[in-house]
Amino acid sequence: MTETIWPHGSARTLTWDSGELHIWNVPLTHAPSRTPELCRLLGPAERVELSALTRGPGTRSFIARRARLRRILAGYLGAAPEELRFGYGADGKPWLLGQSRLLGQSQSPGPSQSPGPSRLHFSVSHSGGTALVAVAVGHPVGVDVERARPVPEASRLAALCLAPAEARALSRLPRADRARGFLGCWVRKEAYTKARGRGIARGLGWFEVSVPPEPPRVVRAGRADGLAWQFAEPPAMDGLVAAVAWPGEQRRLRAFRYGPGGRSSDTP
Numbered sequence: 001m002t003e004t005i006w007p008h009g010s011a012r013t014l015t016w017d018s019g020e021l022h023i024w025n026v027p028l029t030h031a032p033s034r035t036p037e038l039c040r041l042l043g044p045a046e047r048v049e050l051s052a053l054t055r056g057p058g059t060r061s062f063i064a065r066r067a068r069l070r071r072i073l074a075g076y077l078g079a080a081p082e083e084l085r086f087g088y089g090a091d092g093k094p095w096l097l098g099q100s101r102l103l104g105q106s107q108s109p110g111p112s113q114s115p116g117p118s119r120l121h122f123s124v125s126h127s128g129g130t131a132l133v134a135v136a137v138g139h140p141v142g143v144d145v146e147r148a149r150p151v152p153e154a155s156r157l158a159a160l161c162l163a164p165a166e167a168r169a170l171s172r173l174p175r176a177d178r179a180r181g182f183l184g185c186w187v188r189k190e191a192y193t194k195a196r197g198r199g200i201a202r203g204l205g206w207f208e209v210s211v212p213p214e215p216p217r218v219v220r221a222g223r224a225d226g227l228a229w230q231f232a233e234p235p236a237m238d239g240l241v242a243a244v245a246w247p248g249e250q251r252r253l254r255a256f257r258y259g260p261g262g263r264s265s266d267t268p
Helices: 032-039 044-051 057-077 099-103 154-161 164-171 175-196
Strands: 020-027 085-088 094-097 120-127 130-137 142-147 218-220 229-232 240-247 252-257
Touching: 020 057, 020 240, 032 057, 044 057, 057 120, 057 130, 094 120, 120 175, 120 240, 130 142, 130 240, 142 175, 154 164, 154 175, 164 175, 175 229, 175 240
Parallel strands: 020 252, 120 142
Antiparallel strands: 020 130, 085 094, 120 130, 142 240, 229 240
C-alpha cells in the first residue's frame, strides 16, 4: 500500500497500527537553494562528517539523506529535526537517544542507551539518487536497497561473498537472471544483518537466505536467536532492488513517498 497524500504534513499525523511497518522512499536530490536550510538540521557529528567530504553530488546526497531522515523521525516523535541525537552500536547501527524526553515519557533509556521495547526503531539505506527509511515501533528493523544493474561477474562474486548454498542456487539460474538474483540475495542479507545490529565486516556467509525468484526468507540463521524472521519487498521500487527484515510476527507494510505529493516534504 503506497500513500501519496499529505503533501506538507509531518509523520506525527500518521495513524500507526501496531501491526504495521513503515517504509519511506526518499529522493536525494534538492535544489541548491535548499542546501543551507537542510544543513541547519544536521547535528555536530554529521557536520564533521560533511566537512570531510569532497564537494559535489555526494555531498548534496549526504545532506539530503541525513536532513530528510531527521524530518521523518522527528515527525513521529513530535520533535524538531535538529533536536534529535543518535547513538551507534559496535557495528555502526544507529538509534535515537533520549526518546523518553522527546515523547514526554517519565522513563529513561537503560544503561546501554539502546532502544527500549516501545521505542522507535529505524534503518536507512541508499543507492544512486534514492534512500529508503524503514521505521518500526517495538522491534528492530533493517532495510537495504541497490540500483538494478548488470552484474557481469555475479557467479564469481557470489562465490566470494555469499554462503555456499546461495552461490549454488544462483549458479542454477539462467544467465540472464543472475544479476537480479545476486542483487536480490545481497539486499536480503544486508537487511537481515542490519536488523540484527551486525555489520558486513564479519562476513555474510554465517547465515543463508533464499535467492530470487524464491520469496524472501531466512534459510539458516547461524547461531540460533530464538526469533522468527520476516521479510518484505517494498512496492513501487522501479529500477531498484530492495528488502526489509524484522523479527517477530508478520506486519503490514505501508509505503510512503517523501516530497511534494508525498507524506512529508522540505516545506515546514
